Amino acid sequence: MPVLEARGLAKSYGATPVFTGIDLRLQAGELVALLGESGSGKSTLLNCLAGLDEPSAGTVHLAGAELGSLRESQRALLRRQHLGFVFQAFHVLPHLSVAANVGLPLLLLKRADPQRVQEMLEAVGLGDLGARSPRQLSGGQLQRVAIARALVHRPALVLADEPTGNLDARNASAVLDLLLEQVHAQGSACLLVTHSERAAARADRCLRISEQGITTQDLQTQALA
Numbered sequence: 530m531p532v533l534e535a536r537g538l539a540k541s542y543g544a545t546p547v548f549t550g551i552d553l554r555l556q557a558g559e560l561v562a563l564l565g566e567s568g569s570g571k572s573t574l575l576n577c578l579a580g581l582d583e584p585s586a587g588t589v590h591l592a593g594a595e596l597g598s599l600r601e602s603q604r605a606l607l608r609r610q611h612l613g614f615v616f617q618a619f620h621v622l623p624h625l626s627v628a629a630n631v632g633l634p635l636l637l638l639k640r641a642d643p644q645r646v647q648e649m650l651e652a653v654g655l656g657d658l659g660a661r662s663p664r665q666l667s668g669g670q671l672q673r674v675a676i677a678r679a680l681v682h683r684p685a686l687v688l689a690d691e692p693t694g695n696l697d698a699r700n701a702s703a704v705l706d707l708l709l710e711q712v713h714a715q716g717s718a719c720l721l722v723t724h725s726e727r728a729a730a731r732a733d734r735c736l737r738i739s740e741q742g743i744t745t746q747d748l749q750t751q752a753l754a
């Protein structure tokens with residue numbers, strides 16, 4: 530069974546289509562890069578795949594459940610259990626400690642586990658900073674917190690939306706390595722939105738989204754957007 534399967538997915542705002550006819554399938558442990566020009570609908574697609582936005586047509590199955598057939602509370606539970614998110618803008622909660630941020634997915638699942646939180650902090654190189662406020666961290670460190678939080682509950686699928694877009698080149702490279710290493714270590718599938726050729730080159734497959742739908746991108750022959 531695939532971790533994620535979308536069939537005939539379409540999204541419009543009023544009469545304006547963002548994308549149509551998206552068919553997508555991710556198997557356990559697979560790393561797929563999603564490319565596309567600015568405004569082509571990458572973030573909108575991720576939101577539809579997570580059940581955070583409603584598609585205009587089509588179906589999404591996440592961990593075997595069809596999102597459209599669930600109530601919002603059931604979708605929220607499915608997200609908590611099976612999904613991890615990493616965003617460009619970190620989305621770390623400033624009033625919680627670094628460790629509390631990382632532990633949040635476990636707390637929401639009523640599976641609080643300080644030992645697992647510490648293990649993830651160490652895995653991302655922040656083993657000594659759990660008690661700090663996120664306000665005292667750099668951008669690269671904040672993204673490491675977001676990666677630890679996305680993976681702490683061992684989700685089946687990680688959705689990463691330009692996770693290195695806010696970082697300088699050196700930090701971006703280190704954070705990307707860390708994200709891919711951790712995704713691999715947990716055996717999670719990952720859909721990675723990126724403009725980085727280096728990131729795309731490390732994926733098992735590259736897909737390109739446009740108004741016409743989604744196509745497989747051959748990195749050898751086509752330029753990246």
Ligand SMILES: Nc1ncnc2c1ncn2[C@@H]1O[C@H](COP(=O)(O)OP(=O)(O)OP(=O)(O)O)[C@@H](O)[C@H]1O
Nearest residue numbers: 542543547565566567568569570571572573574691
């Ligand atoms: N709430 C909304 N109402 C109307 N149009 C929207 C809304 N949200 C997004 N759009 C439009 O949908 C299109 C896709 O936006 P989206 O943010 O998914 O693109 P993207 O590929 O992630 O872009 P970027 O690479 O710049 O982040 C854009 O043309 C955007 O203007």
